[in-house]
Structures are given as structure tokens and as C-alpha cells.
Amino acid sequence: MAEENPENQTLMGKLAALLGKSAEYSIAFALLAVCLIVGVAVWLLQPGAPPASNANNQLARPTQTQSSATTGADEQAALGAWKQKLEGGFDQAEKRPSRTEDRKEIQERKQQAEEPPPKPQAKAPTPVAAPDPTPVAAARVVATPAPVVALPKPQPVRTNAAIDWSSCKRPSYPETSIRKNEEGVVIIDVDLASDAHIINTRVSQSSGHERLDATTQRAIEKCRFNPATLDGRPQASTAVVRFTWALQKK
Template sequence: MSAPSTESGSNTRSLRQSLGHSAEYAIALALLLVGVVVGAVVWFSNQAERVGVVTEIAMASDDAETEAATRAKAEEDAALAELRRELRDSLSNVEARGRMQAELAAQEQAAAEERARQLAELERRQREAEALRLQLESEQERIERLERERKVASRQSTGPAPSPAAPETDTPPVAPAAPQGGSAVKVALSPPRQPVVTKPEVLWDSCSRPTYPRNSIRAEEEGVTVISLDIDASGRVTSGSIRESSGHRRLDDETLSALSQCRFKPAATDGVPTATTGVFRFAWNLR
């Protein structure tokens, strides 16, 4: 009877020890799970508290560079317009010169014909004058012969014979040359005026502002991104590039992508919309 009792007691003790170890394992596992849950809650709460803020920074150097680009573009457009005007004027001058040369050729031809006509008329008058001179000389000789005959016939004649009138010849008057001359035209030049230049402005109602990428918040990425945008006279972005990197590609790409979708109030020179290159600066900060 004593041997079975001893064996039963040892089994009971073993069972109690096993149950004690199992309870310890369960408690340790429960404590581990509680620790994991608390750590996850704390981590997520910390992540939820970090807020990314994107701020546009206006710097005088960027404004000056944008104004300089706008002024240069306006001067380039003005130079192109002036070149087109000069080409049109040159073409008009060539056409006018051609018409003038044609008119001069016609006038020279008409003048040559008139000179030929006048020369022919002068030659005709010279021939007529020569014929008249010969006729007068013949008439004078006839009168002198008659006078000698009359003197011989009437020796008692007392009055001197009238002398024949000298023939008159008409010489064409020489027309005086018309004076030619010109007066110099003086043009008063006013000093050049500096044009009034306004920089382009983002129309935020046409697009969304840059948003902080979630991966950048988790990686605690911060910095300042500077971009250059080519904006045409209608306010549309034609091209863009990263001018100065924030040191993080995600932040740079988000800045350039967001601003490239925007419409702008275009730059203007003396109130006239002008294409230009704008410089924009955005700061990425975590709070």
C-alpha cells in the first residue's frame, strides 16, 4: 500500500510543477504582448504628432533675377520686333527704290526724246534762219543794184538812198537752271526710359500647393528647394528645372511637379505680358 501512495504523490508534485512553469510562461508571454502593443501605440502617436510644413520664401535676389530675366526677354522681343520692322522698311525701301528707278528711267527716256525733239526743232530753225539770211542778202543785192541803176538813170537825184534794215534774228532764250538744295532735318532724341517690370505670380486656385511626402516625414527630411520655371506670356509653364536642391530628391520632385501644374499671372513689361524665367523657393520643415 505504501508504494502506490508514494508514486501518486510524486505525480502530483510533477503536475504542480508543470502547471507552475506553464503559468510563468503565460504571464511572460502576456507581458511581452503588452509591451509590444504599448510600443506600437507610442510609435504611432509620435508619428502622428510630426507635421510637415511647406513655406514659400520670397527673396530679393530671386525677385531681382526674375526681373532681370523678364527685362532681358522683353528687350529680346523688342529687338526682334525692331528687326522685323527694319526688314519691312528695307523691303519697302527696295520696292520704292525700284519704282523710283523705273520712274527715273521713264523720265530720262522722256527727257531724251524731248532733247531730240528740241534739237531737231533747233536744226530746223537754223536751216530756216540760214535760208532767210540768204534771201535777205539776195534782196539787199537786188535793192543795191536797183539803186545804182536809179542813180545812173536820174543823175539829178538829191536824197540819199535809204539803207535797208538789218535782218533780225531770233535767238531762243536760255532758261535758268532751277536751284537745288535741301535742309537738314534735326531730330531731338529723348533719354531712354526704363520699362516697368512686374514678376510672375502663382495662381494657387489653379493648382494644389506642394504637400509633404509621407516617406519624407518618416525619414525626417527637411531643406530648401529652389526651382526655375519658364513661363510664357499666357501664364503657362513651358519647362522647369531644379536650381538648388534641398538635399532630398522626394522634396525636390514634389516642388517641381506641383508648381509645373500651376497657372501664373504672367510677368509684364510696361503692362504688356512677357515670357520670362521665374525663380521660386520653398522651405520644407517638420514640426
């Protein structure tokens, strides 16, 4: 049996490799097999020349050889044409996408065609306040000053000058006045400076006895005084000292 052509082996290898990729390759391979079977059948069924005589056999041999050569050349040409056609078909099949990819693309196009286009969203109109046809008179605001309420002035705090009996002795009853039973009330006015020192003393009311008045005045002049104040500030003033003379009855 004759060895196969390396080109045919390469072709068969391509057929076997592409056979499992898609149904198109399987169909092409089947068509190629059918063509090969038909070519072989035609070649085998071709009738030969009848053996009439040796001469005829001798004459017929070149014709049969020539016919065989012509048939072989035709088969080779047909196979070459099929080979080129199949290789071109394989190249186109490799370049074309598979049916699965075609189906996916068709489905995507159908979905895009079926989907309605997005509706444009209408913007909500901005409400505009209608102008009030009624004219409004501008109100004139006049600021009225608040009435001034005069607050009462605080009364000044005044304290009177007073004698400090702890700084001196009280006047003693004169013995003569005791024997004569002299009694009475003496009022002495004492003029003081702002620092409370004594400026002058005088009897503003007598007890009726000159001896008791003089004794009272001399005793008061030896005493100290607390000055009069106005809102806490020392002031010059006149202190009034009242002294009572009275005998104890047995």
C-alpha cells in the first residue's frame, strides 16, 4: 500500500483538530469524506479495454496507461482544488466566531431592541409666588421715648455726736448742795469740730442752782465725744448733754 502524502497528513491533522471545535467543522469533514469516497468509486468503476488480440492488447495498453495517467491527474487536480477550498473554509471558520457567540450576540441585540428607551425625567416646576395685587401702605414707626421715672433720692444717714462717759468721771454731788437739798436737771450744749474735739460748752438749760450747773459743765469738759457723721463722714456738730441731780431719800 502506498504511503500517504505529508501534505495529506497535515490536512488530516487539521481536520482532526478542528473536528471537536464546532458542528461546522464536523459537516465540512463529512463532506470531504464523501468526496473522497466518490472519487475512489469513480476510479475503481472505470471500465478497461476488451482483450481482442495481443496486438489490440498491446495497442490498448498505452491507451489504458494514458487513461490512468489522465484519471490520476484529474484526481490530483480535484483533490488540490478541494484542498484549497477546505483550507480556505477552515481559515474562514477559524476567523468567524462560534455559533454560541453568535447566539449570545443575537440575544443581546434582541434584549436591547425590546428594552424601551429611558424616559426623560421631567423637572418639577419651581413654584413662583404670585404678587399680591392689594397695595400695602408702608407703616411709619415712630419711637416714643419711655417716660423718665425719677427715682427717690436716698435719705442721707446722719448720726448725732454723743458723750463717751467711759473716758471721764461723772460729776460728784457738791456737799453744800446736799446740805441745802439742791436738785435739778442741767442741759449742756457742747460745740464739736469734725474730729470731735471740744470747741465750746454752754448751759442751755439750768438746774436752778448755779453750783450744780458749774459742777456739771466742768465735768463734761473733761470727757471725750464721738463725732456726728453724715453718710459715714465725720461732721462738725453740737452735742447735747442732759444730766440730772437728785438726792437719795432716806
